[in-house]
Amino acid sequence: MQPLAEYIRPQNLEEFIGQNHLVREGTPLKTAIENGHLFSFVLWGPPGTGKTTLARIYARALEGELFELSAVSAGKQDIRRIIQYETPAPKMLFLDEIHRFNKLQQDILLPYVETGEITLIGATTENPSFEIISPLLSRLHVFSLYALSAEELSQVIDRTDVPITEEAKHMLVEMGEGDARRIISLLDDIRSLYKTVDAEALKQFLEFRHIQYDKEGDEHYNTISAFIKSMRASQPDAALYYLARMIEAGEDPKFIARRLVIFASEDIGLAQSTALVVANETFRAVDTVGLPEAQINLAHCTAYLAKAKKDRSAYEAYFAALDDVKRYGNLTIPYEVRNAPTSLMKDMGYGAGYEKYTNRSFLPVKLQGRTYLKTKDTSDS
Numbered sequence: 001m002q003p004l005a006e007y008i009r010p011q012n013l014e015e016f017i018g019q020n021h022l023v024r025e026g027t028p029l030k031t032a033i034e035n036g037h038l039f040s041f042v043l044w045g046p047p048g049t050g051k052t053t054l055a056r057i058y059a060r061a062l063e064g065e066l067f068e069l070s071a072v073s074a075g076k077q078d079i080r081r082i083i084q085y086e087t088p089a090p091k092m093l094f095l096d097e098i099h100r101f102n103k104l105q106q107d108i109l110l111p112y113v114e115t116g117e118i119t120l121i122g123a124t125t126e127n128p129s130f131e132i133i134s135p136l137l138s139r140l141h142v143f144s145l146y147a148l149s150a151e152e153l154s155q156v157i158d159r160t161d162v163p164i165t166e167e168a169k170h171m172l173v174e175m176g177e178g179d180a181r182r183i184i185s186l187l188d189d190i191r192s193l194y195k196t197v198d199a200e201a202l203k204q205f206l207e208f209r210h211i212q213y214d215k216e217g218d219e220h221y222n223t224i225s226a227f228i229k230s231m232r233a234s235q236p237d238a239a240l241y242y243l244a245r246m247i248e249a250g251e252d253p254k255f256i257a258r259r260l261v262i263f264a265s266e267d268i269g270l271a272q273s274t275a276l277v278v279a280n281e282t283f284r285a286v287d288t289v290g291l292p293e294a295q296i297n298l299a300h301c302t303a304y305l306a307k308a309k310k311d312r313s314a315y316e317a318y319f320a321a322l323d324d325v326k327r328y329g330n331l332t333i334p335y336e337v338r339n340a341p342t343s344l345m346k347d348m349g350y351g352a353g354y355e356k357y358t359n360r361s362f363l364p365v366k367l368q369g370r371t372y373l374k375t376k377d378t379s380d381s
Contacts, residue, residue, distance in 0.1 A: 003188060004160060004162070004184050004185075004187060004188035004191075005181060005184045005185065005188070008159050008160055008184070009053055009056075010053055010057065011057070011060070012057055012060075012061070013030060013033065013057060016050065016053065016054070016057065017050075017148070017152050017155050017156055017159070017180070018049065018050060018146075018148045018149070018152045018180070019049065019050055019054070019145050019146070021146075022054070022143055022145070023054075028141065028143075029041075029054070029058070029143060032058070033057070033058055033061045033062070036061075036062055038062060038064075038090055038116070038119050039119070039141060040113050040118075040119050040120040040121065040139060040140050040141070041120075041121060041122075041140055041141040041142070041143055042098065042120075042121070042122035042123070042124060042128050042132065042137075042140045042141075042142050042143070043055065043121070043122070043123045043124070043143050043145055044124050044125075044126075044127070044128055044142055044143065044144050044145065045125070045144060045145025045146060045147075046125055046145070046146075046147050046178065046179065047125060047179050047181060047182075048148070048176075048178070048179030048180045048181035048182055048183075049145040049146065049147060049148060049178070049179070049180070050145060050180070051096075051123040051145060052068075052094070052096065052123065054145075055068075055094040055121045055123065056094075058092075058121065059092045059094070059121075062090060062092075063089060063090070064089055064090035064091065064092040064119065065087045065089040065090070065091055065092065066092045066093075066094055067082045067085075067091070067092065067093050067094065068094045068096070069082075069093065069094070069095050069096070070095075070096045070097055070100075071095055071096065071097045071098050071099070071100035071101045071105075072096075072097055072100050074095070074101075075105070076105060076108055079093075079105075079108055079109065080108075082118070083112055083117065083118065090119060091117065091118050091119065092118070092119045092120075092121060093109075093118050093119070093120050093121065094121045094123070095120065095121070095122050095123070096123045097123065097124060097125075098122035098123060098124050098131070098132065099124045099125075099126040099128075099130075099131035099132070099252075099254075100252075103133055106132065106133045106136050107133065107136075109136060110133075110135055110136050110139075113136065113139050113140075114139060120140065122140065126252075126254075126255065126258075127258075128140070128142055130254075130258065131254075146178070147177065147178020147179065148176070148178045148179070148180055149178070150173050150174075152180075153172075153173045153176045153178070153180060153183055154169065154173055156180045156183060156184065157169055157172060157173070157183060157187065160184065160187055162187050162191050162197055163196060163197065164187070164197040164198070165197070165198040165199060167198070167199040168197050168198050168199045168201070168202050171199060171202055172186060172187070172202070186202075186205075189205065190202060190205050193205065220251075223242055223245055223246055223249075224242075224246070224256075224259065226238070226242045227239055227242035227243060227246065227256075227259070227302075228259065228263060230242060230306065231263060231267070231302065231305050231306040232263075232267050232310065234306055234307065234308075234310070235306060236302070236303045236306035236307055239302050239303070239305075239306045240299060240302055240303060240306075243256065243295075243298060243299060243302050247291070247295050247298070253286045253290075253291055253294050253295070253298060254283070254286055254287065256286075256298055257279075257282055257283040257286045257287075257298065257301075258283065260279045260282055260283070260298070260301050260302065260305060261276070261279040261280060261282075261283055263279070263305055264276040264278070264279035264280075264305060265314070265315065266312065266315045267305075267310050267312055267315075268305060268308045268309070268310055268311065269310075269311045269312060269313060269314040269315060270311045270313060270314050271308065271309035271310055271311030272308045272309055272311075275304070275305055275308050278301055278304055278305070279301055279305065282297050282298065282300070282301035285297040286298065313373055313374050314373065316374075317372035317373035317374070318372070320372045321372045324367060324370070328364075328366060328367075331364035331365075331366050331367065332364055332365070333364060334362055334363075334364065334365070335348075335349045335350055335351070335352060336351060336352060336354040336362070337351075337354060337362045338350040338351060339351070
């Protein structure tokens with residue numbers, strides 16, 4: 001029996017649910033499909049948002065021959081076989097989890113993408129700027145996908161034609177967290193077991209279901225949350241436990257390392273500025289050393305950040321300033337701090353009266369007196 005997810009998978013953009021910013025009239029992806037325009041791109045977004053489906057719709061619309069690989073298991077030989085394959089149709093490669101390809105593997109793709117011999121469609125849950133080498137990324141258009149709304153998830157459930165009560169439907173939407181694939185999988189399993197999907201069947205299924213840590217499930221988010229909060233509370237033992245749990249479950253070490261880099265500035269910040277240096281070096285060590293040895297680097301950094309003093313003032317100050325930017329737009333910059341590269345600008349008063357060291361505020365007039373950064377003792381320990 002065909003899995004429910006495949007049975008209801010949209011065949012064209014008209015059937016596609018969600019991502020209106022990509023599929024509505026006039027958007028680049030929609031226009032490319034309508035005009036038969038071949039180009040390489042990467043789809044960046046959380047699980048269950050339609051990355052694979054969009055890749056297949058694009059390939060079908062352009063009558064291309066689509067080869068699907070997962071970077072988790074694929075290697076250089078798989079890429080070479082596709083390159084050598086003879087076909088009169090446009091040759092397209094859908095590479096799921098492209099962030100899992102290392103730099104050397106991505107280098108192999110570069111010349112074929114550059115010449116157009118292969119149209120590459122990458123899919124990733126990670127930020128392409130960190131995970132895709134610059135020469136390759138410069139040849140890819142990046143499309144961001146977002147978690148589906150409650151209304152869109154409800155439409156996905158309706159599409160399945162699986163009999164379901166309104167209460168169970170509401171529960172499923174709440175549990176879905178924007179992930180259509182998760183909802184469809186649950187529906188498929190419960191339907192197979194209980195025939196009718198109601199609130200009681202859903203509760204029974206979840207009660208006896210063995211929920212393991214996986215990169216798309218609740219335990220993924222619960223564990224990384226516990227990891228961060230343990231470091232924030234200066235509890236190195238708890239943080240190291242959750243780190244070990246993630247590593248043992250097969251979490252991508254670079255995902256953990258990125259969270260450490262963010263934490264170093266967000267939670268430690270000015271209290272110990274060297275924390276960012278340590279976190280960045282840990283990320284580099286993970287990238288160059290790899291597992292299993294890199295878990296030692298991650299443990300070192302986790303313990304260091306957990307024990308460090310905490311200061312969120314720079315983080316909070318920035319977002320307070322950002323609120324004013326959003327509220328007031330581009331307020332007039334005072335003339336004395338404007339750039340004055342030409343004599344005309346100098347005659348107009350640009351840069352006039354500027355002093356390097358002054359207590360006078362350089363904020364726009366409307367924001368004079370604003371204090372975003374709350375001062376405190378920021379000496380490194």
